[in-house]
Amino acid sequence: MDQEKQAAFGSRLTEILNHGALNLALALGYQLKIFDVMADMDQPVSCPALARAAGLHPRYVKEWLGIMCTGQIIEIRNTGTEEAVYFLPPEHAALLTRQSGSSNMGVYTQEIPLLTQIAMARVTEDFSKGEGIPYDAYPRFQAFMAQLSHAKHRQVLIRHFLPGVDQGALVARMEQGIRVCDLGCGQGIGLHLMAEHFPASSFTGLDNDVPAIENALSRAAELGLKNITFLAKDAASVQDDPDFFQAYDYITAFDAIHDQSRPLEALKAVRHMLAPGGLFSMVDIDAASDPAGNLNHPMGPFLYTVSLMHCMPVGLSDRGMGLGMMWGRDRAVSLLKKAGFTRIQVLEIAHDPFNVHYLCRQ
Ligand SMILES: C[S@@+](CC[C@H](N)C(=O)[O-])C[C@H]1O[C@@H](n2cnc3c(N)ncnc32)[C@H](O)[C@@H]1O
Numbered sequence: 001m002d003q004e005k006q007a008a009f010g011s012r013l014t015e016i017l018n019h020g021a022l023n024l025a026l027a028l029g030y031q032l033k034i035f036d037v038m039a040d041m042d043q044p045v046s047c048p049a050l051a052r053a054a055g056l057h058p059r060y061v062k063e064w065l066g067i068m069c070t071g072q073i074i075e076i077r078n079t080g081t082e083e084a085v086y087f088l089p090p091e092h093a094a095l096l097t098r099q100s101g102s103s104n105m106g107v108y109t110q111e112i113p114l115l116t117q118i119a120m121a122r123v124t125e126d127f128s129k130g131e132g133i134p135y136d137a138y139p140r141f142q143a144f145m146a147q148l149s150h151a152k153h154r155q156v157l158i159r160h161f162l163p164g165v166d167q168g169a170l171v172a173r174m175e176q177g178i179r180v181c182d183l184g185c186g187q188g189i190g191l192h193l194m195a196e197h198f199p200a201s202s203f204t205g206l207d208n209d210v211p212a213i214e215n216a217l218s219r220a221a222e223l224g225l226k227n228i229t230f231l232a233k234d235a236a237s238v239q240d241d242p243d244f245f246q247a248y249d250y251i252t253a254f255d256a257i258h259d260q261s262r263p264l265e266a267l268k269a270v271r272h273m274l275a276p277g278g279l280f281s282m283v284d285i286d287a288a289s290d291p292a293g294n295l296n297h298p299m300g301p302f303l304y305t306v307s308l309m310h311c312m313p314v315g316l317s318d319r320g321m322g323l324g325m326m327w328g329r330d331r332a333v334s335l336l337k338k339a340g341f342t343r344i345q346v347l348e349i350a351h352d353p354f355n356v357h358y359l360c361r362q
Contacts, residue, residue: 018071025067026109030096032056034064035106039093044077044085101155102351107147112302114144115309123309132261132316135209141310142186142212149189149254152352157190158197160350165281165359170250174198178249181206181273183235183266184256188216188228195220195228204248205230206238236265239272246275253282255355257335258327259311261320267339274362282336283349286356289328299354332358 029035037054038045047065051058065086068074073092078084088096096106118140122133135141163171174180177200182191185205195203205228207213213232220228238244251270257263270280285303287294294300307325316322323331329346336344336358343361 022067022071022073023109024113025064025071026073026106027113029064029068030106030109034061035088035093035096036098038088039097039099042090044087046083046085050086102152104151107151110144111306114140115306119309119313123313126313130316132318132320132322133313134317135314138310138314142209142215146187146189149186153190153193156351157193164350166279170279173249174201177201179247180204180250180252181248183251183253183270184260185216185230187212188219188230190252190254191216191228192219192223192225195225196223199227201227203228206233206235208232208234235260235269236262238269239265244273246273248273249275249278251278251280255284257282258284258323258325259315261315261318263321263323264335264338267336271340271362276362278362280360282332282358282360283355284332284358285325286354287326287328289330293328294326329356336360
């Protein structure tokens with residue numbers, strides 16, 4: 001046995017334990033808005049002053065600060081004679097607060113703790129059964145997804161993504177007025193933004209999660225949007241519904257095909273719904289279809305874990321396909337072709353290195 005290799009792996013495991021613990025503590029700090037409070041203060045602050053400003057108990061904040069400064073997230077300034085003060089460097093705040101927009105990595109720290117809390121027992125049990133887990137076994141998932149979408153779509157969707165589709169021709173059509181559908185829209189964050197920016201177009205959100213659709217509808221009403229509707233529907237069921245035949249000029253699916261039980265039928269539904277000359281943007285995680293191709297993926301273990309804890313089991317449920325989030329480019333293109341798409345472009349997305357855009361023409 002190679003002793004040096006073992007020692008190096010031991011150090012790596014120590015690092016992993018520390019980083020796993022840090023992820024949990026970062027998630028707590030994000031949820032409790034401590035980073036936001038520190039960023040607003042923008043100066044070194046004592047533990048009692050921080051606890052006061054955040055409305056939290058100082059003993060808990062002190063322990064949390066211990067994690068944050070040993071984990072090099074927050075700097076401690078301790079002269080030895082006075083009470084220690086703590087400082088969140090602006091470079092760190094820029095990636096950890098709600099102001100960070102699409103650079104907000106703080107929101108992602110919540111993902112593994114949340115999935116652990118709501119699905120660990122079910123996932124462990126399902127390792128031997130392989131039956132999958134229904135979407136509704138994940139309470140709070142939609143609310144979390146809405147937070148992610150908000151961070152992502154607010155800066156990227158209108159400003160960078162849509163203007164790049166079809167060399168600007170899509171936005172020109174949306175300004176004039178076309179029919180747009182978002183499949184697997186969740187709480188409708190992307191659609192609300194599009195409907196606000198393109199008042200001449202009409203927008204429909206489809207999702208089979210009834211509470212998410214209700215939430216999307218009430219938010220649209222709050223925003224006073226008249227050009228938007230949301231329907232609670234299983235995407236696969238639309239594939240031969242005459243009411244949806246050629247009903248849309250542009251269809252989007254953000255992160256919403258790989259965790260469906262019947263993704264092929266959902267893609268066939270997209271073809272059924274697209275009008276002649278229509279476009280379909282499927283945006284999904286960029287990965288290789290084989291783990292060997294993902295060895296240098298900067299977030300490989302993170303994304304496979306999210307898939308294991310959520311995307312794959314929900315995709316397996318109801319005797320589903322269980323594609324998982326890391327289904328990758330080859331499987332995605334092959335499924336699009338199987339659904340009947342023949343004109344498929346695989347495009348990088350500006351300002352979004354983790355997703356890839358499959359642009360399909362009817
Ligand atoms: C990962 S979430 C993405 C939500 C949203 N597109 C976003 O980017 O925030 C996947 C969405 O697909 C929806 N979904 C899953 N299976 C579906 C099905 N069979 N028909 C319609 N929607 C489905 C889920 O309810 C969920 O809202």
